[in-house]
Amino acid sequence: MGSAAVGGRAVVARPGSEGGGGSGGGKGGKGKLGGVSTGDSKAAKKRRRRANVLTSAAAILLILVGGGTVAGTYFFDDVELPAPKTEDQSNVVMFSNGAELARLGEQNRTVVAQTQINPVVQHAVAAAEDKNFYHHNGIDMKGILRAAWNNFTGGDKQGASTITQQYARHAADLKDISYNRKLREAVIARKLESTYSKDQIMGFYLNYVYLGRGYNGIEAAAKGYFGKSVVTPEGQKGAVTPYEAAVLASIIKQPEPSATHLGYDPAKNPVDAKDRWEYTMKNMVEMNWISPEVYAARKYPVVKAPSSNVCKTCKDDSATGIILRHVYAELAEMGISPTEFQRGGLQVTTTIDQKVQAAAEKAGSRKSKTSPMHDLPKTYQAAVIGIDPKTGRVLGYYGGDNPQGTDYGSYLNGTGTGLSGAGQSPGSTFKIYTLAAGLREGISFDTTWNGKLERNGGGKISNAGAEDDAVCQNGGGIERCKLEEATIQSYNFPFYWIADGIGASKVVQAAKDAGVRHLVNNDGKIIDLNNTDAETWKKNFSEEVAFGQFRVLPLEHAEGVATIVNQGERHEAHFIKSVKKMDETTGKFANYKSELGKGKQVFDKAQMSDLEGVMAKIPDHAKNVLKDGRQSIAKSGTWEYQDSSGKSSKNGSGDTWFVGGIPQLAATVWVGGAGNRLALKEKDGTSDMFGSGTPAQIWEDFIEAVTDALDMQKEEFPARQQTGDPNSTFANGKAAPPPPPAPTEEPQQEQEQQDNQDQNQDDNAGDNDDGDQDQDQDGDQDPDQDDDDQDQDDNDDGNNQPGTQAPTTSPTTTPPN
Template identity: 25%
Template sequence: MRLPHALRPRRTTPAQTQAESPEGPHADPSAAPAGRRFIDFPRHGRRGLRRWTPSWKLVSGLATLSAVSLGGAFAVVYTQVEIPGAHDSARRQATVYYWADGSRMVSVGDVNRQDVTLAQVPVSVQRAVIAAENADFYSDTGVSFTGIARAAKSIVEGKETQGGSTITQQYVKNTYLTQDQTVGRKVKELVLALKISNSRSKREILEGYLNTSWFGRDSYGVQAAAYAYYGVPAEDLNPSQAALLATLLKGADSYDPALGPANHRRAVERWKWVLDRQVETGVMSAAERARHQDFPEPKKPVKPTSQAGQTGYLVDIANKYLKSRGGITGKDLADGGYRIHTTFDKEKVDSLAKAVEKVRKDGLDPKKRAADRHVEVGAASVRPEDGAVVAVYGGADAITHFSNNADTSGVPAGSAFKPFVYAATLEPLSAKVRAVEGADRRDQGGAKLSVAVPVPAFAGTPLVEAMTGTSHAPFVEAGKEIGLRNVKRMAVSAGLREESMAKLEPTFSIGTSTPSAVRLASAYTTFVNEGNQTEPYSVTKVERDGVPVDGFAKPERRRAMSDVVAAQVSGALLNTGWSALNAKGSDGADGATSDAPRGPVWAGATNAGDYMRSAWFIGSTEKLSTAVAMFRTKPDAPQLLGMQGVGGPDSERGNVFPVRIWETYHRTVDPAPSDRRADPLRPAEEAAAPGARETQEPGKPGKPGKPGKPGETQEPGEPQEPRGRA
């Protein structure tokens, strides 16, 4: 039986098929499929780029399929995740700090928290927190959809998620989860936040959030924070104080105004923003906002009694290192479970404290002399070998004197800054000399010859002589000549912090900058370590719940200045050390303070001509570099008090005392360096002219001899006499 004509298959030639194609006679016959495909990709009947461009139907279909799949997966997760039990604060482990020898130093970890009902929290506190953290808290679903999108994107990219959470999400994280910023934890947080939002009232969630949030100062919850910052219960907080507590939720480590000038500036700015934000969101009137113009300064933090004496200062320095090196926050530490091994040497810490107490007792009489009142001392000892901070003196007692004097940044260095000016002046000269004389000059016997850098003179005085004198003019002129930016660059390269540098004015070269004792002690090791600098460190190992925390390997050495410059500056520092230690004995009399044999001491110091309201002495031996600062301050005075008259008329504005503290301390912990490559300290006038030649043969130990002469330098790799041990 024959089919009707209309139903018979049409016979066409290849030419006819190509001619009748939608693309015309130039279409690619191979692109035409034998039959219709479920997914038309690459697209049939298309050529070039159009063949590989998906149609809108395909794109929309795939998007719909992805959304359905993601929604289905989320629904499965939602049904499977149960709301866990809340954290048990009593089960939190303490954070333990250890001395360098492995013995326990202190355990910190009692949870400071006292729950209150929402009715006990002033409305002003509730409004401030909501305005700062989640303005649409009462109308949202408990989650941030931007956070969900961010989490989804992170899942696809294999990255971690970050902040932007609602109050409900933060409450879930505080109460049920860890603080880890991982994708899995973020997804679980979103699911739990939805469940909590659907099963509890907003008031219950807000109450839980206020009772579990971290406010700093070891305070969990608004009640503990109210006592820690203002000494009152939460119900007595006023709107201005409430705005500051809301500010702290952004990060107490950065916004507690008592933790330094930068923190104070940030706190004031955000405090203003929180108040303004309440006006913007309609919960505070402009008239009420106008009544809150004065920043509500909180009381000073109080250390727990377990951190009395120097312990609190040691914990403070270790914590700062943890935060800067490993990204560990104050809340992390308060959550507990850490085992922190430090570089602090218990014997040296005790000896340094005793040395300060002895010199204060012998030389100061605050009951009889008004000038002896409000005197503070800060000191730090760093190991030149590797930069380890082995001891600090932060003040009389960490629980009564909160500021850490060993790590303060408000005491001008005065003449103790001059070595960095000298080094900056020598650096370009040494490069020229090295270029002319070569890097490997030897005599006929094969011994290396030193590269002599001409000693520059300014204001009619060679800088090497001005190092031990009281004249400032040569250094002011030197700074102008070489450029204050170059001086600053040298000081920072040697290890001083950028933020401690003063304005680049003519007085910059005579020490208006305010480095800490820790940083000055560390920076001076650069001169005795052949120009190499190592960042000071205070933590050697960190574990949490038995698992090692990465990021705490020893800092590596780096080149801060040429070895030629370092050797020449250290020659001048040896003379400064001799002059200071033999003129200002710890017993108050002239002459050397100890008959015990002593190796070389590289030192810098302030002098009576500084008039900078501070007294410094920094002395480095082969084993220890110790910086001691003395200054006067009191809470109600914005600036340091004058040092005139401290200790009586013969104290040289207090400059005799840091030297005596240094000598008393070093006599106990570092009486005689084991490798003595120099004779005992000798008068500066014995120093010979620059350009002297080394007689030591390559590869052989150096013979005992005189300390390095001013201007004397030598080639890289040649053992110096004296030099810091690498």
Template identity: 30%
Template structure:
């Protein structure tokens, strides 16, 4: 048999023997199955499939990379608060939906920056912005339902915070990966780190490192220590669990371990000296503090600051109008430092409470519910508003009484008339220069003359008192309406109104008519404080400024200089100041101010004001270093809140005069915050101060437009004043004079009655107990 035949015979024998092997069918089946699996999953197929999947994944990723762009930032991540500070830098308030204040990375100490890198991503400065292993683990955990998984880089966490959401989905994680890679290529590491620490949540309602620094240590981010920075970096892992104030014993232990981990990593990265590390102690955070709200005076201060900020944004061209400026402010991110002095602010609030609000009892006197107070205090050398009282509580009375201008300033306007007279070298109609010694006819309801013609204006004095021949000094002391009405015409009402505008009063739309001499236009305590601050500043314009400085990361805001140019001569300003010392020492404010036991020899100038029908009462006064205007306003406590009289409010006998509660508030505040006793430095042709003439006389009788100057003695008033003020009629005259000014609705009397002088204004005068001495030189 040949070899070929033998081979065929063996093959045939093998096929015949095959059925016998079925006895071990289990083993044979397994062997056959394995053989088929081997044939199906050969190493070549496995490698080929792996590379195929890799190519498919790479292709898919390339498509994703090309399709996914860096999106616009999440608006929620950009929300910031506005921060308001007192002049000393302490926090007054934060406003906005999100407690965040974005700060430049350059303001954060380098070591503090590194605490976050050490805590979250030691390779941050070297990596490409992603952690592929961590991302893959996160995707797998999401698919398997195991929830969130750490391991993301700082770049990825920033992308999640700023560009995406906190959703745990595969699509979000893939987007996070792509955007992180692109962002790392397009932006610097400092940009990404700044975004991360400014958008992260730290607990206690604090978003971003600046808010966190204040919430936990009450310092700005730029003042954080390495130890404090390490704690804030550790917080990010579990803000609520690691907050020292509310943490459980386990939480406190964990956060301390995390804090040590951060610092040890810094040593490992050679960012921190090992010796310094050993000496560091865990910096326990301060107790949580309630967020500063808008209650009390804070709301008034914040709103006043916002108004100034918005005006400046418009002035600088950052906004087209106030509405657009409001939108910019509402976006947040502003740090506004006010000129408000905490000590003076507290003193002003205390004075109003002790001298007025504690005496108001609406249950006993219904009128007490209608009394509103406003006050502004200004440093005349800098123009800074150092204190402001806007009302009983911003959350109860939203109108700021310190800035409202719908009430008449009354006789506090009289010094403006005298300033205009001296500044313009004005003369009486008989050619006599107007000085503090010039004589006028002080009789009540004496017709005002323009040459030989009556102008149709004859204002009454308070209580209809006649003074006869009286000099300007004494007329200011006693606030004699008839004298200053005539003086206004002598100077020229156009010139008077121009000087009023130059001094800072809003005269737009106001008519230059004699009735304005009684202060019939509207004004605010803020305006009047500015006018008198200009007197105190020797005629250089003072525009009261509540805002000291504004910071914003995206724009520069330069606030205007509160001190302006010379608007009236020093001679005019100092003459007014000199004359106003007489009002305090011998006039309508003598009881509240001159005799105050806290005065201690302090030299003071000021003027009272009480408007027609007692709807407002004022005292604006100053020392060489502080000007304060206080106003009381009668406002019905029920909507629509019309202006109403204040007779017998706070328990006074009858009329609420400027020399009463307003002057009492002023004196308690001013003398309470004085650091030293000061004297005015005045340069006038009349000397450093003008002694009130108690008995002026002349060689002839004064005409209705007087031309004589005072000597040393004056005849007594032609009428003896009564000892009790008679009731003041709402409409003592039956006919309005022809030159009454047109009042805007906000400035006119709410009840619509015809004022006795044709335009509202002052009704006050000195009264029967005016003394002749006690002059302060």
């Protein structure tokens, strides 16, 4: 386009050192630029001393005219040169595929290296703001004298400012309007010119300058006004043209309207904006920064209209916005302080997959017309969390529609610094940890348990609302219930007795190992499992922990579920894949922080295959089998509604869950009250909601949407290996009744005797048959014996009476494997 390089090759100098100047600025650049290096000639040193003397003299003159009190003799030496400002800029947060999720930071700024900025942009800014930038020593002596004269005659206190002076004002934070400020600005400008090259000063200026519409720095402005980047090399597709550069440069004089002028934003003041553009273009050709041909062909470019005041990338009105809380929290965990984050220049790649995120919101949000939540009252709320079990990456996260409201997926506060709630009761979904703990202690799924035994201290253990005679119908009845059937049917009593036998603390330990970090006791106190021990857990959690009485945070529970899905190998759930930081010297992003890669095997793989083998039967039981025969594992959970006094109510469920997944995706779904707990009903308004209802349907919809969107191949869980001891002494079910004796057979008559029998013998034989029938009815003692056994079992008081398999009060110590 006919533009030349700015100030020749940049000379990089550190703060406090002297930097050399380059050659002239293109065809119009002649003579020495920037400061004087160590190897300056005597003439150059003499010129510098003269400039400093003139600056001081002008300062003294202005002080005298203005009636100031600063002593001019030492003024120049007393003014310190501030270090170049590190400009606050925005941080870009991206989906896992690189698409922008949000742009964070108080200032919309992207710092770019001066060496990468298209020269035509640098020249346009000089043409608009300070066309002699590459030829003066940082100050406008005429401007200073004019300020003194204006003061003497009662005129404006402000004088003309060079680009260097404008940056000096910014670097030293000189905001007041006074003669003293003007003098300090001039002195700092001279010191800047003595320390840094023209190119460096131009880079400082372009990254700081405000260009209206909330755009700080030239890069943000170029993207905002033209959708282009200033680092695209001149002549390449998408590069900023000289005409566009002139528009940007012309805005700097007054980006926003004032009481006396509308400013130079083309959308707000097109007439004056074009006049200013003409002025800039004229200076560009005059200084030989563009050719006469380019100037002659000038045409005012099309400028993008201002966007609305609503931030399009901040996700303030999107469910995705809640994810940013977790980004804040994890950045802090990585050692990135709030100050560093506010300074900006970070490129954060999250683990969130756009397609998985869309599936989570579609399945769980009431705003989605296809969601099972759509027809439910506004007081109902869901949370949907999808995790890659092999890495711990959170692929999709729906915790509510209001990014400023409660995060129902984790109860993390808006700044990511603490919890704003205490979670929800997981109900029977917590049994996966009880089973993991029991398998560790050698308890087999073939053990039998007695559902008629009362809990310690008295009181019936609820069995999912089922009557005694309806419990374990596929097995030996309520007194001989197999652990596998109890898991599938979600009966509570075996889990209570497992916790009683091995100790509730071991259940808590299994949950902690899987990924649960916090449990809430009955007093509402949040217990940090990472910073407490078994003695604390024993004091805070009873045997009811085994079937989900104590509240958890859904995200932590989701991590635990992912551990089970991943055959007992735990990866911490996380939202950040990597963080890159911009090198302001090169303008390139370099790796800064990254996710943890390795997992930890916390449960035995064979035992997990056993658990998964049982959980694989639950989707069919809940009628939520995935399409195309895709294998999945699951566990439902429901916790009763409690009124404001904390008393249980029979009016419905308070929390409902469905958790599990496929080998490539662990999915956790919770449905409960938005805010206060309430008695949950299905959309008919009368049927109680259970985990196998709406939550299971959300779970199914979510997984199927993800497998379709990502074209996931079918994968199978490892083949089940049955583990543990069916005769574990922890089990307390009654022994199976003895089989009935084989029926007695009459000796067979010889065939020859039968041939010789006559009709009378045949009649007598009929009488004998009747007698046999009578003998069977009267002489078979098995039914009576069964009745006697049953009566004795019914009267069993749990004190190891005959007919039991093990004591009803299980041992408190762990038996040897």
